[in-house]
Amino acid sequence: MENLSHLLVDPAAWAALATLIAMEVILGIDNLIFISILTNKLPEAQRARARRIGISGALVLRLALLGTVAFIVQLTTPLFTAFGQDFSWRDLILIAGGAFLVWKATREIHHHVDPPPEGDMFGSPQAALAFSAAIGQILLLDIVFSIDSIITAVGMTEHIPIMFAAVIVAVTVMLLAATPLANFIERNPTIVMLALGFLLMIGMTLLAEGFGAHVPKGYIYAAMAFSATIEGLNMLARRAQRKKKAAGNA
Template structure:
């Protein structure tokens, strides 16, 4: 574990340090989008709005704590790239195993949610029959599990972008703060529009597949994923606007 007393805060007063901080913060926010989508969907499964907010805030706070702890344990994080186990002559590192398990978990959760939507019922109800309600504790546990996966990817990116621990930690804290402010609005928007929620679930399937693929040793350029997500969101926004205009015209016609 890194000694906190050895951190150099003077770098934050240099132009290089400020530029690095702004760049890394922006990158961390982009990398945190998939985390926000997952937290929004899983927290909306709670029946009480106050618990939904609590789950989102606790989930993002835990994400920040996990990232900071990983940054303070850089030597251990970097060792995760070393071969950990060999299966059918293919070596898997600790990072590969985390990405593989996390990707499979995301695929499972997204598939279950999509199935519930396609069948025309929420997870709490199935044709009028009451199902077991999710608890705040259960939701938090799931958020913690996926936070570990997203945090590992985020920290490794931060290490590749900067050599200063102070900049990395501050960038993570600012990024999570921004995500906390945006999470509520994103969560409400996703829950309000059924097609947007289905699109978000499709994103989770795509992200899960990307994590599994990377866990198997095949690198995927994240820019392709972000471009696909951005393009899909633009198309969905056009669809929402078209439906809203159609409703307004029908209302005026009546």
């Protein structure tokens, strides 16, 4: 309690908290894009519930992992060496998560380029299975993103209360942003393909990290921000053209 009181009046602790919250929110974008795309494939009545379960799962996993920080730190200890490269549990988890994300994004891109016949997606016998599969996939990626997030947090501060506060705030932001982001993606088909491209890039980044090639996160998010800006300009141009066309037909 005394230590917590000290943190409350320590400017350095507040600065660390603000930095960590910003980092957690940025890292959470990857998770949120995946959740938005996946839940949009569910029947409309199940989407909000799936998002709540998925994001709540992310919160529970991250808080649980924070309770085992000593164990999480050990995940970076090399297990074996192959082809001159040391591999730890963290590396193997990142490789597995990256491979899954690349497979999932590629499959979704194929689905959007060559969609199945109308009515095949959500037949009533498969609705419950689709929901369970979506939750399972969301929780699987929650584990990967959570471990990466916690290891990064441990490298930024040694104070567990700061980590707990940052995770709670960041996941709360995810929870508030999930439905607006999912609705925006659904209303704009070109955004879906852009978001899938982001997931593909994130998956390749996780694979590279797992194989020991560090990719600065700033480059990844700068590329995502640039692509999103260009797409935003395209959307404004299309909207202006529609207004011009409507005015001409009036």
